[in-house]
Amino acid sequence: MDLRYFCIARGRIAIDSLKPMGGWSSQLLLLYLVVLCSANYVLCGSTSPYVRSEYPSTDIPLDNEAFVIPEGFNSPQQVHITQGDYDGKAVIVSWVTTSEPGSSEVWYGTEENKYELKAEGETTNYTFYDYISGFIHHCLIDELKHNTKYYYKIGAGSSAREFWFQTPPEIQPDAAYTFGIIGDLGQTYNSLSTLDHYMKSGGQTLLFVGDLSYADNYKHNDGVRWDSWGCLVEKSAAYQPWIWTTGNHEIEYRPDLGETTMFKAFLHRFLTPYKASQSSSPLWYAIRRASAHIIVLSSYSPFVKYTPQWHWLRAELKRVNREKTPWLIVLMHAPLYNSNTAHYMEGEAMRAVFEKWFVKYKVDMVFAGHVHAYERSYRISNINYNITTGNRYPVPDKSAPVYITVGDGGNQEGLAGRFFEVQPDYSAFREASYGHSTLELKNRTHALYHWNRNDDGKHVPTDHLVFHNQYWASNTRRRRLKKHKFPSHAALFAKYGKILDSLP
Numbered sequence: 127m128d129l130r131y132f133c134i135a136r137g138r139i140a141i142d143s144l145k146p147m148g149g150w151s152s153q154l155l156l157l158y159l160v161v162l163c164s165a166n167y168v169l170c171g172s173t174s175p176y177v178r179s180e181y182p183s184t185d186i187p188l189d190n191e192a193f194v195i196p197e198g199f200n201s202p203q204q205v206h207i208t209q210g211d212y213d214g215k216a217v218i219v220s221w222v223t224t225s226e227p228g229s230s231e232v233w234y235g236t237e238e239n240k241y242e243l244k245a246e247g248e249t250t251n252y253t254f255y256d257y258i259s260g261f262i263h264h265c266l267i268d269e270l271k272h273n274t275k276y277y278y279k280i281g282a283g284s285s286a287r288e289f290w291f292q293t294p295p296e297i298q299p300d301a302a303y304t305f306g307i308i309g310d311l312g313q314t315y316n317s318l319s320t321l322d323h324y325m326k327s328g329g330q331t332l333l334f335v336g337d338l339s340y341a342d343n344y345k346h347n348d349g350v351r352w353d354s355w356g357c358l359v360e361k362s363a364a365y366q367p368w369i370w371t372t373g374n375h376e377i378e379y380r381p382d383l384g385e386t387t388m389f390k391a392f393l394h395r396f397l398t399p400y401k402a403s404q405s406s407s408p409l410w411y412a413i414r415r416a417s418a419h420i421i422v423l424s425s426y427s428p429f430v431k432y433t434p435q436w437h438w439l440r441a442e443l444k445r446v447n448r449e450k451t452p453w454l455i456v457l458m459h460a461p462l463y464n465s466n467t468a469h470y471m472e473g474e475a476m477r478a479v480f481e482k483w484f485v486k487y488k489v490d491m492v493f494a495g496h497v498h499a500y501e502r503s504y505r506i507s508n509i510n511y512n513i514t515t516g517n518r519y520p521v522p523d524k525s526a527p528v529y530i531t532v533g534d535g536g537n538q539e540g541l542a543g544r545f546f547e548v549q550p551d552y553s554a555f556r557e558a559s560y561g562h563s564t565l566e567l568k569n570r571t572h573a574l575y576h577w578n579r580n581d582d583g584k585h586v587p588t589d590h591l592v593f594h595n596q597y598w599a600s601n602t603r604r605r606r607l608k609k610h611k612f613p614s615h616a617a618l619f620a621k622y623g624k625i626l627d628s629l630p
């Protein structure tokens with residue numbers, strides 16, 4: 127129920143009952159009601175008054191050290207990895223060489239400088255108007271052991287380069303794991319600040335919610351800015367998987383340049399393990415990692431009823447097993463709930479199609495980007511929306527996800543600084559600053575979440591809460607667990623001192 131209306135209604139009932147009383151007693155009671163209503167307003171969320179002095183929203187020059195190209199003939203550059211299968215026992219390694227194709231082999235092993243295993247990849251390239259890409263290599267290494275550190279080597283001779291990654295724990299409900307979330311990164315000094323802060327956060331895998339390089343903001347969608355972005359993120363993406371979601375800046379539909387293949391650069395440069403989740407497109411897919419089932423959706427591909435994405439999501443949600451992966455997380459680019467004037471209502475079509483499934487399957491959280499600011503909702507839904515009956519307001523719904531917009535990576539377009547006033551009741555917290563989020567899955571029942579603002583070089587945890595798992599929070603399942611595995615709200619608050627994911 128809309129808390130303000132509840133408050134007003136409660137006040138009206140009480141005031142009506144005061145009429146025969148009169149005098150001081152009625153005035154005191156009225157004062158009490160005003161205070162009570164004010165308290166309810168506080169629970170309705172807040173807009174941060176924080177205003178930062180930001181770096182200019184301009185891209186880092188190409189000759190900056192942030193884009194440094196490794197020395198040596200045909201040395202591998204723009205190295206990045208992503209999960210290569212459904213359950214985290216495979217990795218796709220990707221990189222670019224520029225002088226000649228070179229080898230697509232990856233040598234790897236569990237001891238440093240000892241590479242006993244070899245996988246053979248393949249090479250591709252593409253053109254975009256007057257840009258010719260380098261040789262893009264992709265190599266799947268599979269049959270890895272869980273929870274193991276692997277070292278890998280790519281390239282030849284003195285130009286070879288070495289990296290490492292850690293495989294996730296086996297899929298099981300109490301596997302602890304930390305995800306980072308970044309969106310709309312771009313390649314400005316703010317982007318670099320976000321990336322540097324994220325790398326100190328302890329995140330083990332990054333969930334990227336779309337809009338990568340912003341190369342399409344350059345003349346003829348200059349592919350050189352795809353290359354520089356690949357160099358920028360290598361220091362993180364070569365060592366831990368980045369899970370890719372596409373945004374509008376990946377579409378690159380330019381019929382005026384003769385370029386009509388949508389997502390052309392993205393699809394050549396970034397692979398996803400879509401076939402492992404029975405998807406028909408690299409743009410929507412799912413992975414399971416530790417205790418999480420992560421569903422990636424494409425805001426800019428058909429999703430209405432009977433389309434491939436709709437069919438796939440319906441089937442994938444049925445495959446989710448909360449007994450094995452309690453945490454159900456959805457990634458997309460355009461947010462379904464957004465009270466910023468930028469990109470207002472752009473997620474509404476997808477909300478109308480998919481929201482009822484998110485509620486039915488008790489999705490824990492939906493992360494999106496696109497809006498260059500931060501916003502978190504309460505658990506709300508609008509699945510009773512009906513244009514003939516007049517139902518049209520989001521309402522508190524304990525089965526609904528928390529919607530979080532993290533489109534604040536720091537790209538050249540700057541911040542989306544104007545929120546609608548008054549703040550909607552469903553909006554819990556919002557702030558127009560740059561930053562990233564971390565989600566620490568502790569066990570099957572609870573997780574800690576932070577949004578971390580970049581404050582001119584400082585790392586500032588600004589929004590934080592404890593998530594109760596949507597599946598294991600049910601009374602019947604709670605009873606199945608031993609008491610110590612599912613601490614009460616009060617105990618969690620005492621331990622972590624953080625607010626919870628829904629209204630008390």
Ligand SMILES: [Fe+2]
Nearest residue numbers: 337373374496
């Ligand atoms: Fe976007």
